[in-house]
Amino acid sequence: MLQGVPAIVHSPALQRLMATAERVAKTNASVLITGETGSGKEIIARAIHHFSLRCNKPLIDVNCGALPEHLVESELFGYEKGAFSGADSQKVGFFELAHEGTLFLDEIGELEPRTQVKLLRVLDGTPYYRVGGLKKVSVDARIIAATSRDLEDQVAKGAFRNDLFHRLNQIHLHIPPLRERREDIIPLSNFFLHATYPHLTFCEEAKRTLENYHWSGNVRELRNVVLTAAVFCPSETITAHELPSHIQEFRPRFDSSEAPIAAPLDTMEKDLILRALRGTAGHQQKAARILGISRRTLSRKLRSYSLQKG
Structure with missing residues (x-):
């Protein structure tokens, strides 16, 4: 306002x-x-x-x-x-x-x-x-x-x-156009979302995906995408998987360069898993899909890294 x-x-x-x-x-x-x-x-x-x-x-x-x-x-x-x-x-x-x-x-x-x-x-x-x-x-x-x-x-x-x-x-x-003022994308997305679905939020990966997309239809297209994602969201957090498939192609890539070059392989793997979980607000099934592994494999790795009880 x-x-x-x-x-x-x-x-x-x-x-x-x-x-x-x-x-x-x-x-x-x-x-x-x-x-x-x-x-x-x-x-x-x-x-x-x-x-x-x-x-x-x-x-x-x-x-x-x-x-x-x-x-x-x-x-x-x-x-x-x-x-x-x-x-x-x-x-x-x-x-x-x-x-x-x-x-x-x-x-x-x-x-x-x-x-x-x-x-x-x-x-x-x-x-x-x-x-x-x-x-x-x-x-x-x-x-x-x-x-x-x-x-x-x-x-x-x-x-x-x-x-x-x-x-x-x-x-x-x-x-x-909206693609030339990307700082407006997330505030607009939150405005459209909370006007109708005040209990929903976007995970960080979904936000980055929205920011990466080119929005040829500008604000009108953004509004339609946000409301459609909210309708199909099964939880209270909208992830990149609820976005249309052509927008999912703009999901951010995990950058392994963020981890120290000399870090052991298991440390890098643990870091990727944690980032995937943060990006999906802790939703293990969605995190597993992002990582390209099964839900069972993710659970096993979480236990091996003492990230999950059992």
Whole structure:
């Protein structure tokens, strides 16, 4: 939690970004947030609204990519009764709903050129008509847009208007992917886990495995993996074996160089066994699988090293 904003901010990169977002929030400038899918663009948008002078007014979030093409204009700008078949009453659009507040346009790169033209005019302060309307509507809304696309590339290809890009890009904030801020992985994992399963924990090997993985789906993928592992966890400690198989491939390797070079073989073996047990919170069956030996062999070795009674 960051001063009232539900966000896990641990890495220096994200701390700097949040500090910038707080400064930007005090202005009325349009903000363009970029970053890979699932990296947390909505969290930054909500932080800007939270720290702004408009915080007591509505924050309306719209996923432009989820709006059917034939309904985009009527959803954004509203429509009058009888404007088209099924328009049985007047409906205000998202812009009006966000009056004096903030309108968050997620996946702005998905808008069609026709809608981009009208959006640009509204952003420039020009009153507009609802679909089928005869009376102009004026709104005062702070615009925050987000995209996982490369809008400059889209502009070069003619798929996104250059003038709209520069109107949205008054201030640009980029969220680094999760793999570039690994300090956030374990705090985020614990947050997702304890929100639903407060009695569960991760063993050290599972934590290192999560940190080693590349997270192409970013925070959204991490959340799904954590909750899935919790569902299938047979005890109160999540080990690497509860993680998906493609993530288990990133389990840390035991480094024999940590032991003194001159250490006797049995001392090195004992050290490996103890590390495996620590990594599985003492679960002998899982430790045996990590070591590549049977549960019976592990028990015998534990007795030989006086690590287990019997």
